[in-house]
Amino acid sequence: MEMNKREFLGLGAAAGAALVLPAWAQGKPLFETLNMFVPAAPGGGWDGTARAIERAAKAAGLVGNMAFENVAGAGGMVGLPRYVNQRKGQGNSLMVGGSVMVGAAIANKSPVTMRNVTPIARLTEEAGVVAVPAGGKIKTWAELEAAIKAGPKAVSVAGGSAGGTDHVLLGLIIKALGRNPRDAAYVAFSGGGPANAALLGGQVVAGISGYSEFEEQIKAGRLIPLAVSGNKRIPGVNVPTLTELGVRVTAANWRGVFAPPGINPAQREALVEFMSKVNASEPWRKELETRKWTDVFLAAQSFEREIEANIRDTEEVMKDLGLA
Structure with missing residues (x-):
């Protein structure tokens, strides 16, 4: 079927309007x-x-x-x-x-x-994730668990502000491993950025944060995720839950x-x-x-x-x- 110039231009204008103006844009x-x-x-x-x-x-x-x-x-x-x-x-x-x-x-x-x-x-x-720097001495959950059982005060852990979700999760883990939560060597930071920097710089043994805050460094191989704190694994992330590892703790x-x-x-x-x-x-x-x-x-x-x-x-x- 042939189309004259006016019809062609009209059709083009209508198509352009449809592309530029989705339904919500009309209000x-x-x-x-x-x-x-x-x-x-x-x-x-x-x-x-x-x-x-x-x-x-x-x-x-x-x-x-x-x-x-x-x-x-x-x-x-x-x-x-x-x-x-x-x-x-x-x-x-x-x-x-x-x-x-x-x-x-x-x-x-x-x-x-x-x-x-x-x-x-x-x-x-968002479930929390416990991670360690790839260049650190501890590289597995078994090693981190053994270190905490030997003495929580010697295991510095970076996270968000004191008393926040990350701090509470560390306390729950220490208690589940049979030690006193008050002995937690928790290092508080004002956000995920500074906590990441401390981990990558080797200033702390481990870190706790939401998975999304560590994801970039995990994918780059600079951080090793050891456990997540949810009731089940994060979809698409092959990291065991604390429960799977024998630690009866869940938190989000x-x-x-x-x-x-x-x-x-x-x-x-x-x-x-x-x-x-x-x-x-x-x-x-x-x-x-x-x-x-x-x-x-x-x-x-x-x-x-x-x-x-x-x-x-x-x-x-x-x-x-x-x-x-």
Whole structure:
């Protein structure tokens, strides 16, 4: 069938419009500007989560622009009071946080805790991984276990802030191996980047973090993963669980987003809607797959109840570590 010039140009224009303007682009984003507060240094798990939210939200047409602020220190306890005090009542603001912040608040006896912000949504859960530098003396789980049993104080382990998920996991491991968790030689860092540097530099014997934070160095052969802390192996990652290795310990690091205090119900609902749509989007599904994060989405009041339970459980473990 022949086609005249006008018909050809019209068809080309229609095809171009279809390519440039996907379905979501015909409506306005839910937020023209959204401010994202990260109470940790760039390069760590919370920062990575925040950047993943930005990529997915922009790709799905849910936000126009996202502005970032990073304030590191003490497992979020330096940034959290700043967020609470400076962003109060702002309905276009979100903070990334997680289970690390629960333990850090207890350890630091912080007057400002997760109870002072507005839970919006729990997003992901990630098993921890115990890793050692490829150039270190210890290269197997059996060797690390033997060293801990011989004396935990001689086995320095890098991780996130004191009292956070990594610290708690080390305490659980030491206790399961028959030693006193209070003897843990834990070396706290403000994020995954500095912990990686300490490991690669041979400053510590081992490290604990979320798998995604060590993944690049593991794939490059610079770190050796010895065990993961989840109930089952991470898909596509041939590393045994602690349970498989005979250590009866399971733990996971959850991450979520929070609004400031003082927002009204309509503002909270808008933020919950935004995160619900981000979570359901194809770009976010790809982020989960790429980063090997487990989807544990839970919103608003249900998330708030989970946080209360998490605080109670963490307090018990922190007592064993001598941090509560």
